[in-house]
Amino acid sequence: QWSGADAVCVQGVEAGGHQGTHRDDPATDAAGIGLLSLVAQVREAVQLPVIAAGGLMRGGQIAGVLAAGADAAQLGTAFLVCPESGAHALHKQAMTNPLFVRTELTRAFSGRPARGLVNRFMREHGPYAPPAYPEVHHLTSGLRKAAAKVGDAQGMALWAGQGHRMARELPAGQLVEVLNGELEATRASLMPGLGNAS
Numbered sequence: 001q002w003s004g005a006d007a008v009c010v011q012g013v014e015a016g017g018h019q020g021t022h023r024d025d026p027a028t029d030a031a032g033i034g035l036l037s038l039v040a041q042v043r044e045a046v047q048l049p050v051i052a053a054g055g056l057m058r059g060g061q062i063a064g065v066l067a068a069g070a071d072a073a074q075l076g077t078a079f080l081v082c083p084e085s086g087a088h089a090l091h092k093q094a095m096t097n098p099l100f101v102r103t104e105l106t107r108a109f110s111g112r113p114a115r116g117l118v119n120r121f122m123r124e125h126g127p128y129a130p131p132a133y134p135e136v137h138h139l140t141s142g143l144r145k146a147a148a149k150v151g152d153a154q155g156m157a158l159w160a161g162q163g164h165r166m167a168r169e170l171p172a173g174q175l176v177e178v179l180n181g182e183l184e185a186t187r188a189s190l191m192p193g194l195g196n197a198s
């Protein structure tokens, strides 16, 4: 019935990087649905386990999507600044640099809608970028590599979700522990009678 899928990843419009969409009308790119709304809708339509992604940076938010019907949460941007992450150093720094105040969905780098920090490349090429993946990806590949080589963050694809400013530079394992602690604290504050017995 579900084409062999074991679970469904539900990606809200807040998510960093490429959006899991095959729409090819740039005019509707910004019309994506927020994660909390999307999880609730998918929960009622699909019986498979639901994995929620998009803009999640704190354990309290994870508690929120679990309460909304998700079975698990997936975080991307939160781990991008971890020492284990292979992201370019400039990309990592840009996440919490006040120079980059917001994200946008753009087709400027690849031809498919993807969320990243607004920089010069995005401002200059986003407005007319065609829905042509992977052609645009190949077209801009050399430019992005050259920008990274000379340390020009304004010419790189700085993929980031809407929660980027809340990124914490911790080793990945430690970040998971912190998130788990926040999740448990939120659960305990919402349901004081059901806290851990320990």
Ligand SMILES: Cc1cc2nc3c(=O)[nH]c(=O)nc-3n(C[C@H](O)[C@H](O)[C@H](O)COP(=O)(O)O)c2cc1C
Residues within 6 Å of the ligand: 011, 014, 015, 016, 017, 018, 020, 053, 054, 055, 056, 074, 075, 076, 077, 078, 080, 159, 160, 161, 162, 163
């Ligand atoms: C740097 C970066 C690269 C990503 N690359 C991919 C990818 O190759 N394929 C994919 O399905 N999703 C990719 N994503 C999206 C994630 O799967 C996920 O939907 C997203 O990170 C969740 O939102 P968040 O970044 O706000 O936590 C990427 C996200 C980031 C931040």
